[in-house]
Amino acid sequence: MxxxxxxxxxxxxxxxxxxxxxxxxxxxxxxxxxxxxxxxxxxxxxxxxxQGVGGKVSSINVKEEQQVKKGDVLMTLDPVDKDLEIEKLKSQIAQMDVQIAQAKDSLDIQADKITESEKQAQLDIQAAQTAESKVKKGARAEDIQQQQLAIASAKQSAENALTAVETAKQNVGIAKKAVTTRQKALELARENYTRIKALKDSGISTQAELDKAQNDLDSAEIAFETAQDQVDIAKQSVITASNQADIARNAVAQQQTALEKMLAGATAEEREQARVQTEKAKEALTQTSQSREEVENGEYNVNLLTKQKEALQVQLKALQLQRDRTVLKSPVDGKVTRVVPKLxxxxxxxxxxxxxxxxxxxxxxxxxxxxxxxxxxxxxxxxxxxxxxxxxxxxxxxxxxxxxxxxxxxxxxxxxxxxxxxxxxxxxxxxxxxxxxxxxxxxxxxxxx
CATH class of the missing domain: 2.40.30.170 (Efflux pump adaptor protein, beta barrel domain)
Structure with missing residues (x-):
């Protein structure tokens, strides 16, 4: 139931x-x-x-469960490679400064010479015009005396021009010796780099030593190129000084001829020649104007070197920024929960x-x-x-x-x-x-x- x-x-x-x-x-x-x-x-x-850098951990400044504040240093990387690159760029910038200074000095010298040439050309024009006038009018005693003074002045200018030529040639010799010295230094740097690289490949040498050898080689190459540039500049100075010497010698000959004509009296042919001399003197002034244009072109080269230096300075700032980023700082306040890499x-x-x-x-x-x-x-x-x-x-x-x-x-x-x-x-x-x-x-x- x-x-x-x-x-x-x-x-x-x-x-x-x-x-x-x-x-x-x-x-x-x-x-x-x-x-x-x-x-x-x-x-x-x-x-x-x-950020943007990697490398070997050189120090770890925190551990798990540690409280940190924003800006505290957490970890750092080995900065040796960046330091070497920074030193290399600083060396290149210093060499660029030398090149810019030398180029400016050379332009200043050329500008001074051109100024003197212009003054001399003006004097030559005046002398040629005076001579032509005297040929037409006949020579006076005071004109003859003045022409003699003009000859003396032209001779002095010629002597100065010859001295400048010799000085320029000496500078060429010095520059060539510098090239020889720099070439030997470059060969030694290449041999040293080859030796260090072989040692590095064998595991005997370190990367830092190889980087230093590479830096020395780069510096030697730049120094060698700079020395070659100085030879070219010195040769150009010889050419310029020689041209000025030729102009000065021609001026002496012209003044001497003018004096002889004044003493001998002018013929119709001589009068025509006096006119031609005046035109030649004016042409010499035109040539000095062209030389001044060449100096202006040289200033463009200085500006180009300056821009190249500015580019190197930008690279230096970028490297310095990367160098600063080898130090890792805490972005926030908080607690470290994990440290991934080991020292x-x-x-x-x-x-x-x-x-x-x-x-x-x-x-x-x-x-x-x-x-x-x-x-x-x-x-x-x-x-x-x-x-x-x-x-x-x-x-x-x-x-x-x-x-x-x-x-x-x-x-x-x-x-x-x-x-x-x-x-x-x-x-x-x-x-x-x-x-x-x-x-x-x-x-x-x-x-x-």
């Missing part, structure tokens, strides 16, 4: 339990989950890396070497579309830290559509259509005791009717 009653009793109990649950008006587990969300507290992590390891540019947990805490909520209106960006959200049994107030940073897997699908009692979820990120100020990973309870008050 009892066995027959038991099934009916179970049925009554089941119906009674269902009725009680129906009377709870949404206090079942699903409804409770809709009103209260549990999530985990998290913190932003910054991956620190060397002496090589790291590549942009690779994460240190991970820092920032002081910014947050948690993410996934709420239904009916409750998302309660979470606006900038609004305050009350939450509870379960481990500390303490309430904290956060601020909504943003609200965005959540991934598809968080949506509710056919989950309600009446089989309603799918409900979309939204991700809400809430920032929480860091206070004593708060740690990433703690459980956070948030009242969402989502309806499940």
């Amino acid at each position: 009892l066995k027959k009653v038991i099934p009916y009793l179970l049925l009554v109990i089941a119906l009674g339990t269902g009725g009680i649950l129906m009377a709870m008006s949404g206090k079942d587990a699903v409804s409770m989950a809709a009103r209260e969300k549990d999530t985990l507290l998290a913190a932003d992590t910054v991956n620190a890396s060397f 002496g390891e090589n790291v590549s540019a942009g690779a994460t070497v240190i991970m820092i947990e920032t002081d910014d805490l947050y948690y993410d909520l996934y709420v239904g579309e009916e409750a998302v209106a309660k979470f606006l960006a900038g609004s305050k959200v009350n939450s509870r830290i379960v481990a500390l049994n303490r309430d904290v107030e956060g601020e909504v940073e943003y609200v965005t559509s959540a991934p598809q897997y968080t949506n509710m699908r056919m989950s309600r009692d009446k089989g309603q259509s799918d409900i979309s979820s939204f991700q809400v990120r809430v920032r929480v100020p860091r206070t004593e005791g708060l740690l990433p990973g703690m459980t956070v309870e948030v009242q969402t008050d989502e309806s499940t009717d």
Whole structure:
């Protein structure tokens, strides 16, 4: 009899339990989950890396769990290679300064010589015109005396021009000796580089020694090229001085001829020649004007050297910036959670070497579309830290559509259509005791009717 009653009793109990649950008006587990969300507290992590440079780690200044401030030195790379490149560029800039100074000095000398030539050409024109006038009018005693003074002046100019030629030739000899010396230095630098490279390939020498040998070789090549340029400049000076000497000698001959004609008297042919001499003197002045144009062209070359120097200075600034970037500093305040490389390891540019947990805490909520209106960006959200049994107030940073897997699908009692979820990120100020990973309870008050 009892066995027959038991099934009916179970049925009554089941119906009674269902009725009680129906009377709870949404206090079942699903409804409770809709009103209260549990999530985990998290913190932003910054991956620190060397910007644009890589190399061997020479020092590690922090360890895991260490608190750091923004600007603290975290790690450094071996700067030897960058230092060598910087010294090489500084040497090239210094050599460029010497070339610019020499080119300017040469232009100044040429400009002075041209100025003197112009003055002499003016005097020659005046003398030729005077001679032509005297040829036409006949010579007077005072004209003869004046012509003799002109000859003496022309001779003095010729002597000065010859002295300038000799000086220029001596400069050529000095420049050639400098080329020989620089060539020997270049050969020695090449031999040294070949020797160091062989030692480096054999594992005896170091990369730093090979870089130094390469730097010495580059410097020797530049010095050799500079010495060759000085030879060309000196040769050009000889040519210029020789031209001036020729002009001066011609002037002496012209003045002497003019005096002889004054003494002998002028013929029709001589008068024509006097006119021609005047034209030649004017032509000499035109030639000096052309020489001045050559000086202006030389100034363009100086400007080109200056631009090349500026380019080297830009490269130097870039290298110095890379040198500064071999020292890695903390970008934020926070706690070191991981140090990736070991001392002496090589790291590549942009690779994460240190991970820092920032002081910014947050948690993410996934709420239904009916409750998302309660979470606006900038609004305050009350939450509870379960481990500390303490309430904290956060601020909504943003609200965005959540991934598809968080949506509710056919989950309600009446089989309603799918409900979309939204991700809400809430920032929480860091206070004593708060740690990433703690459980956070948030009242969402989502309806499940």
